[in-house]
Amino acid sequence: MSRRIMHIDLDAFFAAVEQRDHPEWRGRPLVVGAAPGQRGVVATCSYEARRYGVHSAMPISEAARRLPADTVFVRPRMTHYAAVSQRIMAALNTISPVVEPVSIDEAYLDVSGLERLVGPPEMIGQRAKQVIADAVGLTASVGIGPNRLIAKLASEYRKPDGLMVVPPARVQTFLDPMPLTALRGIGGKAASVLHDLGLRTVKDVRLADATQLIQHLGARAARRFQDQACGTASDALHTDTVRKSISKETTFAEDITDPVILRDTLLWAAQEIGHTARQAGLKGSTVTLKLRFRGFKTHTRQRTLPVPTADDDVLYRHAWALYQAGDWAARPVRLIGLGLAGWDATVPAQTDLFAEAEPAPATGREPLYATLDRISDRFGRGAVHWGVRRKP
Structure with a gap:
């Protein structure tokens, strides 16, 4: 029997979250990114903004020129979006035990054999859309096909809020x-x-x-x-059943050069990794930065820490230092990710790895993180988080 792979793609995810949280912004053009008059680009935008020709990675100055006066401009809230994403992935696990998140707003599911329990593929796709709507009040586009390639292309075919099923016999007609x-x-x-x-x-x-x-x-x-x-592609899904590392990454809709967006994304990734590591009682000594540029050229940089850590702030600052050391400031980034490995579950409290650069005495932040983690566990990820200090 042919495999059935489903691809889920949230519609204008960041913008949709902002409009959900602020009903007064619904129906208005909305841009997530820099504010008008500032340097930067569009991270994403609502479909109302796209009608004016605005798209991801467009300079904010150009977007502001095209958009009407009632347009809403907001800064990205990566930690909040990640909390919403986690609720979505948990909801998708109620459909299939095989869920592979591939970014903050995308996932693949193996739905092979679910016809006996749920119904035909179209009904499985509708169920996925409904559990997302019930969990977080957002829409998603869904594609189902015999492999990852076809599922992905199918989800793109009828965006937004679309559903497309491509049976094996119609793959070539579709492609x-x-x-x-x-x-x-x-x-x-x-x-x-x-x-x-x-x-x-x-x-x-x-x-x-x-x-x-x-x-x-x-x-x-x-x-x-x-x-x-010819429609030939992988149908394998990867769910990381054996955890050799903890990593988070996201693929931008369009290439990003805005350092503020990149820093915010790395801060989100560091907080997600730190929380996951602490919940598992792990500390790691190998920090890995991953970047993918135009043409799918991927670069990774690693740094080995003298003391293993699960400290969000330490992870973020090392990740940003790796980015700055790479001299990539002018290169558009398609994907950015952060990883932690080299486990040591029995190390003492984290010391200040930046004492030479910032001579404040090390205090140890385990009690603080324990409090933050309890708040997150009770009220959801994103209820409280670190911020990035901006230069005046």
């Missing part, structure tokens, strides 16, 4: 008319090469001469693109 850029991993350079060869659609890539593709793209890329064009 063939799409522009070749729908295939994963085709960046601007590869697309230009394929266009120069006269290829425009997925069908063109599927039927193209393999030797010619290899000559212009290399064997590996040529094979990967033609496999995708």
Whole structure:
């Protein structure tokens, strides 16, 4: 029996959360990002703003020029969005035991065999949309197909608030008319090469001469693109049943250069990792920063700490230091993530790893974190969290 993979994609997630929390903002253009008059870009925006041609990664100055006077501009609240995301993922676990979150607003589910319990795929998709609406009051677009690629493309097909099921027998009919850029991993350079060869659609890539593709793209890329064009992709989901590390990452809708958004995202990731580590009684000594740039070029940087930690602030400050040391300030970031590993569950209280840079005496923050964690466990993640000190 063919596998059935479902992809869930929250609609304009950050903006939708803000409109849910502030009913007076519903129906109005809303931008999450920098404020007008400040340097920065759009992190995401509501569908009302998109009608004016505004999109993620657009400079705020350009967005403000296009949008009407009643537009709402808000700063990202990454920790709050993460708390909402956790409730969504918990709700999805009531549908399938195999849930792979891939970012703060996306997840894959293996729904193979659920027809006997729930009904046909369309009914499974409707149930997923309903549990999300019941849990957090938001809409999501859902795609179901025989593998990850088809499920992802299906969820994008009818956004927002869409549902698309692609049975195995209709995969090629679904794929063939799409522009070749729908295939994963085709960046601007590869697309230009394929266009120069006269290829425009997925069908063109599927039927193209393999030797010619290899000559212009290399064997590996040529094979990967033609496999995708034939609907061949992985149906494996990864749920991290054996925890070798704790990591959090998010993929931006468009490339981001705004350092404030990057810092806020790393702070969110550090707080999520720190909380998870403390709940498991773990402290780690290896901090890993992950960045993905245009063209899917991925870089990682690691730092080994002299004393293992589960301190949110220490994790964040090391992550930001790794970013700054990489001289990436001008490069648009597609994905940013943070990881912690190198466990030591029996170390003494955390000392101040930044004593040389900031000579204030180490005090140990375990009691503070215990209080913060109790508040989070009672009132939900995001009820209280660290902030980033801004320069005046």
